[in-house]
Amino acid sequence: MEPIIMAGKPVAEEIRRNLREKFAGKELTLATFLVGDNPAAHVYKRSLLKTAASLGIHTRDVELPEGASQEEAERALRALSEDPRVDGILPLVPFPWHISRMQLIRQLDPEKDMDCIHPINGGKLYLGITPWGPCTPRSCMALLDYYKIPLEGQHVVMVGYGEVVGRPLTLMLMGRYATVTVCRSRTKNLPAITRQADIIISAVGKPDLITEDMIREGAVVVDVGINSVDGKLVGDVSEAAKKVKASAYTPVPGGVGVVSNLMVMETLTRRL
Numbered sequence: 001m002e003p004i005i006m007a008g009k010p011v012a013e014e015i016r017r018n019l020r021e022k023f024a025g026k027e028l029t030l031a032t033f034l035v036g037d038n039p040a041a042h043v044y045k046r047s048l049l050k051t052a053a054s055l056g057i058h059t060r061d062v063e064l065p066e067g068a069s070q071e072e073a074e075r076a077l078r079a080l081s082e083d084p085r086v087d088g089i090l091p092l093v094p095f096p097w098h099i100s101r102m103q104l105i106r107q108l109d110p111e112k113d114m115d116c117i118h119p120i121n122g123g124k125l126y127l128g129i130t131p132w133g134p135c136t137p138r139s140c141m142a143l144l145d146y147y148k149i150p151l152e153g154q155h156v157v158m159v160g161y162g163e164v165v166g167r168p169l170t171l172m173l174m175g176r177y178a179t180v181t182v183c184r185s186r187t188k189n190l191p192a193i194t195r196q197a198d199i200i201i202s203a204v205g206k207p208d209l210i211t212e213d214m215i216r217e218g219a220v221v222v223d224v225g226i227n228s229v230d231g232k233l234v235g236d237v238s239e240a241a242k243k244v245k246a247s248a249y250t251p252v253p254g255g256v257g258v259v260s261n262l263m264v265m266e267t268l269t270r271r272l
């Protein structure tokens with residue numbers, strides 16, 4: 001059977017229609033904050049600036065070089081936090097290895113934290129009491145719901161334990177009564193585990209990490225990976241593997257990432 005392609009576009013368009021009304025006549029500013037050369041962060045930044053502009057949201061693009069010091073990065077993030085004209089900030093991760101993320105994120109105003117990465121918001125998220133959540137995990141949930149993928153009682157194998165996707169998405173799925181197995185880099189015999197999944201979600205950032213033999217026939221595949229290979233955007237799962245094995249899957253490009261953008265704008269409505 002032909003798999004269902006879980007395209008992001010119709011989901012994004014639905015959110016966009018709602019937001020148009022909310023933003024009409026309003027002046028809001030979204031800032032992106034990026035340190036260094038990570039390709040996925042740059043792809044997201046470009047998308048965000050474009051999506052914001054298309055909704056009439058003002059943007060600020062703060063970018064520091066790979067070699068920026070901890071102090072420079074903190075100063076730049078603090079300036080955005082303190083600027084009353086900036087309503088929301090999306091700090092793009094990862095930061096360069098020499099930057100202490102926790103130290104840097106302290107400079108982020110929790111009220112402007114669009115991706116729930118300030119410890120106060122992360123804590124609330126963990127306790128299930130935050131009114132919003134990180135954008136890419138919400139995008140995954142929105143896609144699963146839009147394409148009517150059942151979650152209750154389903155076995156989700158989450159590949160990746162990152163602070164922005166794997167961890168919060170695990171909590172969200174558990175909240176919907178899914179059974180979640182979390183795998184990460186030192187997991188023994190990953191293929192044996194992914195083959196047990198009703199739903200595989202990969203959020204690692206490694207091309208071809210999930211191969212055809214690792215997907216049970218008819219499983220749902222949500223591919224959150226954004227990798228740049230020879231100038232082309234690819235996910236963590238090869239498109240061929242998804243097409244052959246999955247009953248439904250998110251493409252890359254055109255899947256999760258498209259919706260993440262709109263989720264950021266939706267989070268910004270908190271500031272209206």
Ligand SMILES: Nc1nc(=O)c2c([nH]1)NC[C@@H]1CN(c3ccc(C(=O)N[C@@H](CCC(=O)O)C(=O)O)cc3)C=[N+]21
Binds near residue numbers: 042043047164254
């Ligand atoms: N705090 C934080 N939160 C994130 O969610 C986060 C991050 N940092 N750092 C970088 C990664 C990467 N990421 C992408 C999101 C959307 C697209 C996106 O819009 N992709 C389009 C294509 C864009 C194009 O082709 O230029 C698509 O997949 O179709 C890409 C990448 C979010 N991440």
